[in-house]
Amino acid sequence: MTRTNAVAAVLLALALVATPAAAAVGQGATTAAAESTSLQTTDVTQQSVDTSSTAGPCEYPLTLRDASGTQVEITGEPERVVTLGPASAQTMWEFDAQDKVVGVTQFAAYLDGATAKANVSGAGRARISVERVVAQQPDVVLAENVTSPETVSKLRDAGITVYYFNNSESIDDVYKKVATTGRVVGECDAAIESVRSMREEMAIVENATAGEEPRDFLYALFGYTAGENTFINSGLEAAGGNNLAIGVVEFPPNGYAPINPETVANLSVDWIVYPGTPAAIPQNAAWNQTTAVQDGNVVAVDRNHISQPAPRVVLAVRSLTKTWYPDAYAAANESLRGSVQVNADVYASVDDETTTTSGDDDTDATTSSTGDGDATTTTATDETTTEPVGEDGSPGFGPVALLAAAALVVGALARRD
Numbered sequence: 001m002t003r004t005n006a007v008a009a010v011l012l013a014l015a016l017v018a019t020p021a022a023a024a025v026g027q028g029a030t031t032a033a034a035e036s037t038s039l040q041t042t043d044v045t046q047q048s049v050d051t052s053s054t055a056g057p058c059e060y061p062l063t064l065r066d067a068s069g070t071q072v073e074i075t076g077e078p079e080r081v082v083t084l085g086p087a088s089a090q091t092m093w094e095f096d097a098q099d100k101v102v103g104v105t106q107f108a109a110y111l112d113g114a115t116a117k118a119n120v121s122g123a124g125r126a127r128i129s130v131e132r133v134v135a136q137q138p139d140v141v142l143a144e145n146v147t148s149p150e151t152v153s154k155l156r157d158a159g160i161t162v163y164y165f166n167n168s169e170s171i172d173d174v175y176k177k178v179a180t181t182g183r184v185v186g187e188c189d190a191a192i193e194s195v196r197s198m199r200e201e202m203a204i205v206e207n208a209t210a211g212e213e214p215r216d217f218l219y220a221l222f223g224y225t226a227g228e229n230t231f232i233n234s235g236l237e238a239a240g241g242n243n244l245a246i247g248v249v250e251f252p253p254n255g256y257a258p259i260n261p262e263t264v265a266n267l268s269v270d271w272i273v274y275p276g277t278p279a280a281i282p283q284n285a286a287w288n289q290t291t292a293v294q295d296g297n298v299v300a301v302d303r304n305h306i307s308q309p310a311p312r313v314v315l316a317v318r319s320l321t322k323t324w325y326p327d328a329y330a331a332a333n334e335s336l337r338g339s340v341q342v343n344a345d346v347y348a349s350v351d352d353e354t355t356t357t358s359g360d361d362d363t364d365a366t367t368s369s370t371g372d373g374d375a376t377t378t379t380a381t382d383e384t385t386t387e388p389v390g391e392d393g394s395p396g397f398g399p400v401a402l403l404a405a406a407a408l409v410v411g412a413l414a415r416r417d
Contacts, residue, residue, distance in 0.1 A: 058188035064180070067145060067166040068152065074161065077186030078139035082120060084128055084151075085144030087308040088165075089114065091181045092142075094311040095190035103136040110304050130154045140184060168309035169255065170234040171202060171317075177309055194311045200337075201314040205238055205321045208332035214242035215324050217271035218292075220281040223258055230255035231309050236273060239320040244269060261286035270295075273320065276303030299323055 061075045082103035083089040089108035092101050098113060103120040105128070118136055122129035128151045133141060141160055143152055145167040155162050163184045168174050175195050182191020219226045219236060225245045226232040233243055233255065244267045251257045261284050269290040274280040281287055281298070292298055305316035322329045 058183060058186050060186075062183065064163065064183065066162075066164040068149070068164045070156075070164070072161060072163050072184075074140065074184065076139075078184070080136065080138045080140075081185055082133050082136050082138040082141045083108065084120070084133075084141060084147050085308075086111070086304065087144060087177075087310040088142035088181065090304075090308055090310040090312060091178055091194070092185065092187075094178075094194050095182065095185075095187040097185060097187050097190060100185060102138060103133060127151075130158065134158050134160060142181065142184065167254075168231040169229045170231055171198075171238060171313065172234075174231055174309045174311075174313055175199070178311055198311055198314045201318050202238060204329070204332045204336050205240075205314075205317055207336055208321055208325050208329040209238075209240035212240055212325050212328060215240055215271050216244050216268060217241045217273050218244055218259070218264065218267070218269050218290075220272050220274040220287070221256070222280050223282050224256050225249065225259045227251035227255050227257060229253065231313065232306060235306065235313055235317040236320065239317045240324050241271070241273070241320070264290065271297045271299060271324075273299050273301060275306050276300055 058077070060077060061073060063071050063073045066072050079100060080102045081092065081097075081100045083092060083101060083105070085105060086107040089101065089104045089111055092098055093111050093114075098111070101117055103118040104111075104114050106119055106121040108114045108117075118132065120129055120132040120136070121127070122132070128147065130151060133155060138160060141155060141162045143155075143162050143164045145165050147164065152162050152164055163180075165177055165180070166173070168177055175198060178194050178198070179191050182188045182194075217236065219232065226236070227243065227246050227249060228251060233246075237243060245251075245257075245259055245263075248263055248267070249257050249259050261282070264286040267290075269292045272281060272287070272290065272292040278300075287293065299320065301316040301320055302312075305312040305319075318329075
């Protein structure tokens with residue numbers, strides 16, 4: 001298995017353990033999915049906002065160039081939307097536009113009401129069923145960057161309009177993605193509010209961490225870790241962390257790489273951060289003997305927040321800052337909540353990602369359309385952390401994730417939206 005596929009396997013494993021009720025999507029079953037937490041929309045400027053500069057993006061017809069270089073033409077506000085990943089689904093829910101969504105993947109099961117939507121997941125737990133997507137007669141499909149090009153091509157060949165997102169490498173990229181989603185689905189006002197709220201949360205975090213001693217940490221991701229060029233690391237560093245893996249682990253362009261026990265043993269790891277499930281932390285002496293484990297500085301963040309480039313990622317950042325700097329965060333929150341000045345024109349920063357065009361199409365391809373969970377700190381004596389990983393000392397995927405790894409062998413891609 002190549003490194004790229006191995007990374008995809010790990011990310012897919014994370015996706016599967018992140019949504020235990022995923023299989024119930026579209027089946028009308030009662031699920032035990034985690035309670036979702038929406039961002040609280042607040043007036044971050046306490047003054048009227050001139051929206052004249054933001055009205056244009058949701059006027060139609062609209063043509064946007066997506067990550068594949070395709071000029072995606074949207075001739076009217078979409079009324080039927082299919083999301084091919086939980087990040088896009090989460091974004092639609094944050095827009096309060098879930099009524100437009102007619103299809104989701106099984107990984108969106110944690111969202112309130114998602115189980116009532118059509119399940120467009122295919123075989124192998126990581127694939128998309130083109131037939132199920134087409135059956136929903138969507139006006140537009142939101143395809144995450146992990147969606148296979150083959151799937152996108154098949155959907156376009158079937159006459160379906162698909163917008164294919166760029167990879168998110170930072171929190172700023174997530175802002176752009178949220179704003180772009182608003183354009184694509186006709187929810188520009190909601191996108192403006194979402195981005196403003198996200199920026200407020202990050203401004204409070206940045207104020208709280210200013211001048212504080214950074215927390216030396218490792219991010220445990222089933223034997224892998226996140227580095228530069230990832231929105232996860234961007235958020236963890238914004239929360240006040242110093243990622244010890246950067247500079248000692250060789251990261252590929254996608255920003256995720258294995259971290260071996262020898263490397264861990266040679267680092268002074270004061271904190272371990274992991275996405276929800278203790279199985280993300282490898283079970284070996286190197287990890288178990290870190291200062292973080294010995295002192296109980298092992299922190300869980302909501303996996304559906306930290307792992308998805310969508311509005312709620314800032315909630316994971318916020319929760320970690322509250323854990324690391326509780327007093328500083330409380331002071332910053334009290335003084336700044338509701339009064340942070342942010343750029344109201346959220347579309348001013350997305351032109352480098354999506355190009356609005358009119359008239360003749362100058363590209364090779366065109367497609368058109370008509371239509372609060374806080375971090376949890378566990379201690380070395382907690383039941384959830386004394387047995388944190390897989391049974392054989394290998395990356396702690398667990399039974400479900402082993403199925404995911406098998407799916408990778410036949411070409412399935414991870415869910416990292």
